[in-house]
Amino acid sequence: MPKITIDGKTVECRENIPVLRAALEAGFEVPHYCYHPGLSVVASCRLCLMQMKMPHPKTKELDWAPKLFPSCQTPVKDGMEVKFDSQLVHNNTNHVMEYYLINHPLDCPVCDKAGECYLQDYTEDYGPATSRMVEEKNKNPKKDIGSQTLLYQDRCVLCTRCVRFTQEVAGTSELTVINRGNRGEIDVFPGEPLENPLQANVVDICPVGALLDKNFLFQQRVWLLKPTKSVSPADARGSTVYIDVNDDRVWRIRPRFNEKVNEWWISDESRFSWQHVHSPDRLNIPMIREESALRPTRWPVVQEQIRAQLNTVASDGGSRVAIVLSPMMSCEEAWLLASFVRQSAPQATFVIGYVPVEGTDQTFPKGFVISAEKCPNRRGVETVIEQAGGPSASWDEFLTKAGGGEYRFALVTGGYPKAWIDSTLADTLRKIETVVLHDVWASALDDHLWLQLPSATWVEREGSFMNADGLVQPFDRALKPLDGVVGDGQFYYELAGHQGLFRSRKVRELMAAELPTFGEVFVPREEPEYAH
Amino acid sequence: MAYDKVLLKRVGTPNSVSIDTYKADGGYQGLAAALKMQPGELVDLVKGANLRGRGGAGFPAGVKWSFLPPDREVTYLCINADESEPPTFSNRVLMEEDPHQVIEGVIIAGYATRTTTAYIYMRGEFTEQYHVMQKAVDEAYAAGYLGENIQGSGWSMNLYVHRGAGAYVCGEETGLIESLEGKRGWPRIKPPFPAVEGAFRKPTVVNNIETVACLPHILSRGMDWWKSVGPEHSLGPKLFCISGAVNRPGCYEAPCTITMRDLIYDDAFGGGMRDGKKCKAVFPGGLSMGVLRGDTFPQRPAGSKIDLSEDHDELDCILDFEDIKQYGMLGLGTAAAVVVPEDVDIRDVLVNTCRFYAHESCGQCTQCREGTGWMYSIAKRIRAGAGRSVDLDLIEELTNNMGMMPGMSICGLPDGAAWPIRTLVQKFRAEFESYIAQQHAGSVEETIRRVNPAAYELPILGGRQMAPAT
Amino acid sequence: MSWNAIDRKTVPAEEMGPGISEATKEKIRSFFPRYPSKQACMLPALHIAQDELGYVSLQAMRDIAQVLELPPAAVMDVVSFYTHFWTHPRGEKMLMLCRSLTCELLGSEKLRARIEEKLGIGDHETTPDGKFSFMTEECLAACDHGPCLMVNEKMHKCVSVEDVDRILDDPASDRLDIPRSDTYDAPPKA
Known part of the structure; x- marks a missing residue:
């Protein structure tokens, strides 16, 4: 590992990274716009310039070179010495910040980026307090460039991150720079809008408020949002995300850096996968069939009823009992439910629930993958089922047997982002005498259900998902469950006879005794504080 | 000032653009001499001649060539004819009046750098010059100076004229390369320098028209002649352009020993100020190099040091690659002067x-x-x-x-x-x-x-x- | 949803303008052997397209993108960077007036005023009859003969205000007296 000296402090850094990155990783704040670790280096914003010791052209002695070097473009070399904290560097930053604001509309009060805008931050930290530009500012048009994004060209600093993103990561090259010099603008070819499955990432990498998310436009001030670390349930990749919440409501989802899975990006599916959380159609009261109608009940009653019913139908060991574990469940929930059922019904059939698949995996130029499997935890649930032992069945096998009337009792879990039980499926499940459905949505099967239990969405739960590569990643709870809903984890925790609060970490410790895979979860590296 | 013109010798002679007159005047002799040498020897020769690039920065051409990685398989040669620096027109004169001199220079540079494809990047504003050059290139192909197995040397090179479309920045060597590749002319970050990774990500040399036009003469007239022209640090004939409020605006050839005053007032060059006015200011090396005070300002007291904070006449500046810096200029640039007369605001x-x-x-x-x-x-x-x-x-x-x-x-x-x-x-x-x-x-x-x-x-x-x- | 935003997602068919002919596409393809990449044929392609249509329409950009196997945005990027490419129709004769320092010292502003007065058009505009378009240019590299005015390919040197009238009236003001090369021209119409 090369050692370099930054502002008199010697730090060890990774090989083959630019000095800028090394400085950020060592905890130095270095302003920068155009540099992004996931994109090619263009060194055009000229904010990250540094002083560097170079051999004097005549004496060959090492001394501070009179000019400044772009730290994003200079690779680290063992023994090099650089300086960010110097008058020369500060002068440069100060001037560049002044340039950025000469044509900027200063419309922070109505800008969604305000609060997480690096034009604001750097101006406060490095820029001049006033502008010496007395001329009128240029006004650029606002452009509707895609289904998810708007471009406010006025605020653009022409760092070209978004352009490079569409060229290098998405590989679709919709965005480009047009015109020359200070007339430069970001644009799309008319009629060829920014439409790719990763498009909204340009909003995240825009260091200023130029590219905006239409879904988030004028919704919230970002300083009110509380981020929660989570994992996207949108596909089997398990992209790590932040869920930004305020006032008991999710406002947006942002990517959370993950060196093993999604790096700095997420798909739009992941980004907008929270919309159903606030759907007015969600179930929120547990219901039980009484005198041929579903009537509201209480959660403790539900538990007693299930235990009693299971004891009855599983008197033979449970050979006519099916437990459908949805791939939307967390590993912990699946394990709690499975271990509870195995106690009373060792012959019950565990079924891996419906796995939604759309098309084939999509791989992008720099290796980002959108999985065709639109659920987060098939592998985790399968692992749990395998470990639990006893009979198991695939979804298709289950349907065949259910259609043949082989089951008397089934507990079916759902949790999909949209209603998934169509009339055909409902007709099949109707062949089962007693059905418990733990799901988010009402369905065509409601008239047959014995118990209808409202499920919490992943935003309201905590636990871990095992992604398609077998990586177990934990996610936190961002919201408390909808009024009337008990978190799925809590429900199975109590059902399995535990007392107190369900904590996924505690459950994972219990699980680890049987399943070492879950003993250690993968938590991605944090991006350095000053990187963006 | 007695000086025997070399680069501009054939300018103004009848039918100077044809290959026949060029050969009759001793053209393509330099190439013949070059092809007898090994490419490496040629690089050393040009390095020894300290031929400084005429494009503006004054970087020695031979040194630039020697940066090419020795084990390269493909080399591109880009000839910079994107002469966009106001008020420079020396390249235009060379291409318009003596295109074969340029082409011979390109072929020599190509041979020295083991190039297989060369491009002349010509600015879009050059229209007539383009037609002249294209015709000359066609002639050179027909005469076996370009194409397969050039003059029986076993070495082949193609030369294409690539037209720009109006962007000053494409005169910057990496801007030129980007433009050649069909992108906007945004200069690249360096390193890697073009010699290592240039056009189409392959080793590339970018030389100016005037620089390559010197090559045939170095070879045909010999090193002794070359070293006898101009001062040690700025060897060889140089083209000076003068325009603006002078009697004889034009492109002139001289060694790098003349002063700005000579260029304006000498009858061999500018021929004095138009209408007998005085000179207020002059940009000596193209717009970008900076401005000198003219003779509307008082003379500097004899024997005193140059002090830029004093309002003194600065026309005694010698037009070479070094002296000019004393007057606060960035460099000699393209050695194209524009003279601003006293009555201009x-x-x-x-x-x-x-x-x-x-x-x-x-x-x-x-x-x-x-x-x-x-x-x-x-x-x-x-x-x-x-x-x-x-x-x-x-x-x-x-x-x-x-x-x-x-x-x-x-x-x-x-x-x-x-x-x-x-x-x-x-x-x-x-x-x-x-x-x-x-x-x-x-x-x-x-x-x-x-x-x-x-x-x-x-x-x-x-x-x-x-x-x-x- | 937002303050007035220009819709860039759709484009009315009439704004796309004319496309380039098959013969022009073939001509562009004839440049392929010159370069190791197809993209490098961009500038020749745009010159040839502009020669055929008089300007580079959005449809022409799309066509070129298709010939060069590039996203159309990459073509638009290049078109907008270089000053010679017009994205709106040009007149038959393109007047390019040098406005650089030498020419300005020698009176190009007066020429500009005369041109604007006589034709009634400003920079980057075209006369209603489609005969003339006008634009100013940075240095045309003929400073020894300033002020200069180019009419299509023909450079007029040492132009006076009186010369402007003569040049505008002369139907042959854009004729070159040297042999032309048609390498960069669009193929003649069938």
Whole structure:
């Protein structure tokens, strides 16, 4: 590992990274716009310039070179010495910040980026307090460039991150720079809008408020949002995300850096996968069939009823009992439910629930993958089922047997982002005498259900998902469950006879005794504080 | 001044553009001599000749060639004919009047660098010159100087003329390469330098037209002749352009020993000022190198040192690659002088200069993109009679942080913009101040919005007009 | 949803303008052997397209993108960077007036005023009859003969105000007196 000296402090850094990155990783704040670790280096914003010791052209002695070097473009070399904290560097930053604001509309009060805008931050930290530009500012048009994004060209600093993103990561090259010099603008070819499955990432990498998310436009001030670390349930990749919440409501989802899975990006599916959380159609009261109608009940009653019913139908060991574990469940929930059922019904059939698949995996130029499997935890649930032992069945096998009337009792879990039980499926499940459905949505099967239990969405739960590569990643709870809903984890925790609060970490410790895979979860590296 | 012209010898002679007259005048002899040598020997020869690049930066051509990786498989040679620096036209004269001299030089440079494909990147404004060059290239192909197995040497090279479309920044070598590759002419970050990774990501040499035009003469006339022309650090014949308010504007050839005063007043060159006026200012090396005070200023007392803060006549500046720096110039540049006569308002010169760079800045580096536009606005306001002393300080400060020294930005354009604007403001400060002193109170506030109105809805493509007249 | 935003997602068919002919596409393809990449044929392609249509329409950009196997945005990027390419129709004769320092010192502003007065058009505009378009240019590299005015390919040197009238009236003001090369021209119409 090369050692370099930054502002008199010697730090060890990774090989083959630019000095800028090394400085950020060592905890130095270095302003920068155009540099992004996931994109090619263009060194055009000229904010990250540094002083560097170079051999004097005549004496060959090492001394501070009179000019400044772009730290994003200079690779680290063992023994090099650089300086960010110097008058020369500060002068440069100060001037560049002044340039950025000469044509900027200063419309922070109505800008969604305000609060997480690096034009604001750097101006406060490095820029001049006033502008010496007395001329009128240029006004650029606002452009509707895609289904998810708007471009406010006025605020653009022409760092070209978004352009490079569409060229290098998405590989679709919709965005480009047009015109020359200070007339430069970001644009799309008319009629060829920014439409790719990763498009909204340009909003995240825009260091200023130029590219905006239409879904988030004028919704919230970002300083009110509380981020929660989570994992996207949108596909089997398990992209790590932040869920930004305020006032008991999710406002947006942002990517959370993950060196093993999604790096700095997420798909739009992941980004907008929270919309159903606030759907007015969600179930929120547990219901039980009484005198041929579903009537509201209480959660403790539900538990007693299930235990009693299971004891009855599983008197033979449970050979006519099916437990459908949805791939939307967390590993912990699946394990709690499975271990509870195995106690009373060792012959019950565990079924891996419906796995939604759309098309084939999509791989992008720099290796980002959108999985065709639109659920987060098939592998985790399968692992749990395998470990639990006893009979198991695939979804298709289950349907065949259910259609043949082989089951008397089934507990079916759902949790999909949209209603998934169509009339055909409902007709099949109707062949089962007693059905418990733990799901988010009402369905065509409601008239047959014995118990209808409202499920919490992943935003309201905590636990871990095992992604398609077998990586177990934990996610936190961002919201408390909808009024009337008990978190799925809590429900199975109590059902399995535990007392107190369900904590996924505690459950994972219990699980680890049987399943070492879950003993250690993968938590991605944090991006350095000053990187963006 | 007795000087035997070499590069311009055939200019103005009948049918100078044809290969027949060129060969009759001893053309393609240098190539014959070159093909007898090994490419490596040729590189050493040119290195020994210290042939400094004529494009503006003065980097030795032989040294540039020697940066090519020895184990390369493909080499591209780009000849820079994107002569966009105002007021330079020496390349135009060479291509228009003696295209085969250029082509011979290209072939020699190609042989020395083991090139297989060479491009002449010619600016889009060159139309007649393009037709002349294209015809000459066709002739050279027909005569076996280009194409397969050139003159039986076993070495093959193709040469294509590639036309630009109006962008000053494409004269920067990596801007040129990007443009050649079919992209916007945004200069690349260096390293890697073109010699290692240039056009199409392969080792590439970019040489100026005038530089390669010297090559046939080095070979045919020999090193002794070459070293006898000009001072040690600026060897060889050099083309000087002079334009503006002089009697004989034109392109002249001389060793690098003449002074600015010679270039303006000598009958062999500029032939004196038009209408007997005095010279107020002169840009000696193309716009980008900075401005010299003319003879409307008093002579420097004999024996005193050069002091740029004093308003003295600076025409005694020697036009070589080094002396010129004493006068606050960035370098010799393209050695193209424009003479500003005494009756021109220096504010007009400032506006014109600022406008040029604001129009031509490529828009990558922040300082250059925003700074050039800002200075243009300020300059327009000063011209409109609404300047402030603080504006002059501001311009000086902006130029200082834009181009404090070469190498702070991706390419040299901001340096080239900073130097003339800064030297104009510094050296002619008294004149600017005198205009400001004549303004009436409140003129600044009245004028700001009139001169630099906000451009609402800057044009975008499709339907609307494209670029506003900056 | 937002303050007035220009819709860039759709484009009316009439704004797309005319496309380039098959013969022009073939001509562009004839440049392929010159370069190791198809993209490098961009500038020749745009010159040839502009020669055929008089300007580079959005449809022409799309066509070129298809020939060069590039996203159309990459073509638009290049078109907008270089000053010679027009994205709106040009007149038969393109007047390019040099406005650089030498020419300005020698009176190009007066020429500009005369042209604008006589034709009634400003920078980057075209006369209603489609005969003339006008634009100013940075240095045309003929400073020894300033002020200069180019009419299509023909450079007029040492132009005076009186010369402007003569040049505008002369139907042959754009004729070259040297042999032309048609390498960069669009193929003649069938």
